[in-house]
Amino acid sequence: DSGVTQTPKHLITATGQRVTLRCSPRSGDLSVYWYQQSLDQGLQFLIQYYNGEERAKGNILERFSAQQFPDLHSELNLSSLELGDSALYFCASSVVGLAEETQYFGPGTRLLVL
Amino acid sequence: GNSVTQMEGPVTLSEEAFLTINCTYTATGYPSLFWYVQYPGEGLQLLLKATKADDKGSNKGFEATYRKETTSFHLEKGSVQVSDSAVYFCALRYNTDKLIFGTGTRLQVFP
Numbered sequence: 614d615s616g617v618t619q620t621p622k623h624l625i626t627a628t629g630q631r632v633t634l635r636c637s638p639r640s641g642d643l644s645v646y647w648y649q650q651s652l653d654q655g656l657q658f659l660i661q662y663y664n665g666e667e668r669a670k671g672n673i674l675e676r677f678s679a680q681q682f683p684d685l686h687s688e689l690n691l692s693s694l695e696l697g698d699s700a701l702y703f704c705a706s707s708v709v710g711l712a713e714e715t716q717y718f719g720p721g722t723r724l725l726v727l
Numbered sequence: 728g729n730s731v732t733q734m735e736g737p738v739t740l741s742e743e744a745f746l747t748i749n750c751t752y753t754a755t756g757y758p759s760l761f762w763y764v765q766y767p768g769e770g771l772q773l774l775l776k777a778t779k780a781d782d783k784g785s786n787k788g789f790e791a792t793y794r795k796e797t798t799s800f801h802l803e804k805g806s807v808q809v810s811d812s813a814v815y816f817c818a819l820r821y822n823t824d825k826l827i828f829g830t831g832t833r834l835q836v837f838p
Binding site (some may be wrong): 718 | 758759761763769770771772773776778816820821822825826827828830831
């Protein structure tokens with residue numbers, strides 16, 4: 614158990630819909646990261662937050678957005694969903710976000726868009 | 728830009744065989760290097776890491792040495808077990824930039 618929790622575990626929805634994925638980092642970790650894992654794209658970094666502020670952005674679509682709240686939990690919002698958004702979405706956390714820090718991953722949310 | 732290249736899988740081995748999974752990287756400067764493992768149906772777990780040249784990371788019998796001269800971070804284990812069957816990801820991170828993963832290598836160990 615990494616200490617990072619993600620809900621829900623599974624999500625099935627239809628094209629055009631909007632969903633929210635939630636992540637609670639390990640106790641004491643200020644930095645949260647979101648990743649997408651799909652068969653064709655592999656593991657891709659989406660976005661990073663540090664203590665409520667966006668720190669780095671990766672290959673995140675404009676239809677996707679995220680935020681980190683004062684209690685440090687984070688939410689990833691996916692809107693106007695397409696079939697190709699079906700993937701495993703991971704959240705990870707680390708203490709402050711330095712390069713050498715270990716990122717601890719949650720169990721993931723499996724999203725299926727029908 | 729920064730990138731990671733891993734050997735393609737699946738790698739199929741008998742129990743107690745020697746394992747090598749190759750990983751090479753391209754990066755500006757000196758990144759930190761990681762091996763993560765993903766067991767079926769689970770998230771990623773850090774297996775080992777090295778933060779500077781010539782460092783050796785080790786955990787659970789797995790080892791990898793950060794080789795600056797060959798820009799490599801190959802994963803090795805002397806004697807694999809069935810329970811080591813998983814997907815292994817090599818990754819790098821430079822400064823506070825994003826964690827960049829390789830494509831993953833599936834390892835299947837048979838009794």
